[in-house]
Amino acid sequence: MGTKTKFSRHHILMIAMILLSTVITLFLSTQKINYHLDELLTYSLSNGTDYINIKPGETYELYGKHQESFLTPSGETRFNYQNVWKNQAEDVHPPFYYTIFHTISSFMPGEFTKYIGISINIFFNALIILLLYKFSMLITNSRKAAYLTSLFWAVNPGIMSDMMFIRMYIMTMFFCLLISYVHVKFMKDVTPSNSRFFLSLFLVSLGGALTHYYFIVFTFFVCALFVFYLLYKKQIKHLLMYVGTYILTILAVLGIFPSVYDHIFGGESRGQESMENLMNMGDYLGSIQGFWRIISNTLFGGVLLIAVFAIGILLIMISLRKRKIVKTDHDRQSVLDRPSIWNIVYLLTTCSLYFLLIAKIAVYSAERYMQPIYPIIILTFTALLYHAIQYFSKRAPVFIVSAALVLISINGYVNTTNFEYLRLQSEEAIELAEKYSDKDSIVIFDRVWKIPASYVELSNYKTVTFYDKSKLNPLYQNTDYDEFVLYVHGEAAPIVKDIVNKLPQIISYKKLSSYAYTDVYYLQ
Known part of the structure; x- marks a missing residue:
C-alpha cells in the first residue's frame, strides 16, 4: 500500500509541475502580440507553396487574409508533405518539426493561430520535465534533487520566454537532453545485451538530426567523448557497434532528407556562413562573454558567475574535508557517488565544447543557438548545488536549494529575462x-x-x-x-x-x- 501511495504521489507531483508550466505558458501566450520574422517563416515553410507573392503597384484589400494564404494550408495543400520537403530543401533547416507543424495545421485549414506552435512547445516541454526527473534520478539517486531539477525548469523565466518562440528549439532541447540521457544511462547500467541502447541511439539521433543541425554539433561532442570512454573501458565490441550505428544513422538521414549535405557544407547556406565564422579570428572573447551573459540573464537571473563560483568553493571545501576525515557511519552523505561525478563532468564537458564552438561559428549572437544545451545546464547546475548544500546541511538542503532557485527565478522574471518573443x-x-x-x-x-x-x-x-x-x-x-x-x-x-x-x-x-x-x- 505504501508503494502505491508513493507511486501515486510521484505522478501527482509530476503532473502538477507540467500543469504549472503549461498554465504559465498559456498566460504568457495571451501577452504575445506579434511575431518574429522567423516565426512567420515557420508557418510559411510548413504550410505555404510560397513565402509571399505580392505584385508591385497592386492594391490589396483585406491584406491580412492575403498573407494568411501563404501561412496556412488550404483544402488543396492539406497534408502535403512533399511541399514541406521542398520548402525545407530550399531553406536551411531539416523537416521534422515542420512536418509536425504542418500536420496540426492541416486539421485547421485557413486558421492562423499562435497556439499551433505553442502547443508543440507545450508537448515537448512536458517531455523535458519528465526526462529531467529521470535523468536527475539517474545521476543523483535523489528524488528531492530530481523534483527540484524538474520544477526549476518548469517555472524558469528563460524557458517560459523560449516557449513563446514558435520555432523548433524546444523540440531540439528535448532531443539533446534525450541523446545525453541515452549515453549516460549506458555508462551507468551497461549490460551484456545492449540492443535497446543501440536502437535508442539510432532513433534519437535520427529524430534530432532531422529537427535541427545544431543537434548534430552537440551530438558530435557527446559521441567523441563517449568513444574515448569505450576505448578507456576497452569495450571494442561496443565501440564497433557504436560506430556502425552512427554510420546507419548518417545514411538514414541522407536517405530521408538528402539536402542535409548541401545545407551544412555547400552553397551559400548557413553552414557555409558558419564555416567562414570558424576561420575568422574576430572578437572571439567578446562572443564568449556575450553568450555567457545571455545564458546567465536568461536562466539564472544574471547571477550565474556568482553561483558557479560559490558552488566551486563549496565543492573544493567538500574535497578537502573528505581527505581529512576517516569514514564512519556518521560521515556526511552525498547524493553524488564517484561515477555520478564523472557523468556530470562528461555532461559539462560536452556543453562547454558546444558553447565554445557555437560562440565561434554562430551566424548571429542570438540566444537560440545556445538553447540546445539549456536542459543539461539546468540538470548539472541543480545536481551540483544540491550536492554541495546537502553535504554541509543534511537537515535542510531542500529548503536552502529551493530558496536559492526561487530567488534566481524571481530575479529573472523581474529584472533579467526580456521575454523578447512576446514582441x-x-x-x-x-x-x-x-x-x-x-x-x-x-x-x-x-x-x-x-x-x-x-x-x-x-x-x-x-x-x-x-x-x-x-x-x-x-x-x-x-x-x-x-x-x-x-x-x-x-x-x-x-x-x-x-x-x-x-x-x-x-x-x-x-x-x-x-x-x-x-x-x-x-x-x-
Whole structure:
C-alpha cells in the first residue's frame, strides 16, 4: 500500500509541475502580440507553396487574409508533405518539426493561430520535465534533487520566454537532453545485451538530426567523448557497434532528407556562413562573454558567475574535508557517488565544447543557438548545488536549494529575462496601425522577405499597396490619395521628402514609429 501511495504521489507531483508550466505558458501566450520574422517563416515553410507573392503597384484589400494564404494550408495543400520537403530543401533547416507543424495545421485549414506552435512547445516541454526527473534520478539517486531539477525548469523565466518562440528549439532541447540521457544511462547500467541502447541511439539521433543541425554539433561532442570512454573501458565490441550505428544513422538521414549535405557544407547556406565564422579570428572573447551573459540573464537571473563560483568553493571545501576525515557511519552523505561525478563532468564537458564552438561559428549572437544545451545546464547546475548544500546541511538542503532557485527565478522574471518573443516592443506600432485603420497604406520595400515582418500592422489598414524601392515611378504616377500611411524599408527620410515634392496633394508628414526593418510615416 505504501508503494502505491508513493507511486501515486510521484505522478501527482509530476503532473502538477507540467500543469504549472503549461498554465504559465498559456498566460504568457495571451501577452504575445506579434511575431518574429522567423516565426512567420515557420508557418510559411510548413504550410505555404510560397513565402509571399505580392505584385508591385497592386492594391490589396483585406491584406491580412492575403498573407494568411501563404501561412496556412488550404483544402488543396492539406497534408502535403512533399511541399514541406521542398520548402525545407530550399531553406536551411531539416523537416521534422515542420512536418509536425504542418500536420496540426492541416486539421485547421485557413486558421492562423499562435497556439499551433505553442502547443508543440507545450508537448515537448512536458517531455523535458519528465526526462529531467529521470535523468536527475539517474545521476543523483535523489528524488528531492530530481523534483527540484524538474520544477526549476518548469517555472524558469528563460524557458517560459523560449516557449513563446514558435520555432523548433524546444523540440531540439528535448532531443539533446534525450541523446545525453541515452549515453549516460549506458555508462551507468551497461549490460551484456545492449540492443535497446543501440536502437535508442539510432532513433534519437535520427529524430534530432532531422529537427535541427545544431543537434548534430552537440551530438558530435557527446559521441567523441563517449568513444574515448569505450576505448578507456576497452569495450571494442561496443565501440564497433557504436560506430556502425552512427554510420546507419548518417545514411538514414541522407536517405530521408538528402539536402542535409548541401545545407551544412555547400552553397551559400548557413553552414557555409558558419564555416567562414570558424576561420575568422574576430572578437572571439567578446562572443564568449556575450553568450555567457545571455545564458546567465536568461536562466539564472544574471547571477550565474556568482553561483558557479560559490558552488566551486563549496565543492573544493567538500574535497578537502573528505581527505581529512576517516569514514564512519556518521560521515556526511552525498547524493553524488564517484561515477555520478564523472557523468556530470562528461555532461559539462560536452556543453562547454558546444558553447565554445557555437560562440565561434554562430551566424548571429542570438540566444537560440545556445538553447540546445539549456536542459543539461539546468540538470548539472541543480545536481551540483544540491550536492554541495546537502553535504554541509543534511537537515535542510531542500529548503536552502529551493530558496536559492526561487530567488534566481524571481530575479529573472523581474529584472533579467526580456521575454523578447512576446514582441512587446511592437505594441506602439500596432496601436498606431489600429488608430489609422480607416486609412490606405503604401509599403516601399527593398526585400520581399522583410514584408511579412509587418503582417500584424498591415492587417489593420483599409488597403495596402506595395512598391519596389528601386522602381518608384509608378508610385508617383498612380498615387492619388489625399492622405495615407507610408511604410519604408531602410532609409526613409529622402523618399518621404521626394514623395511630398512629387505628389501635389501631399503637403505635410510626420513620423509615427519604427519597427521591424520599417519606418512608418503619416502623409497628408
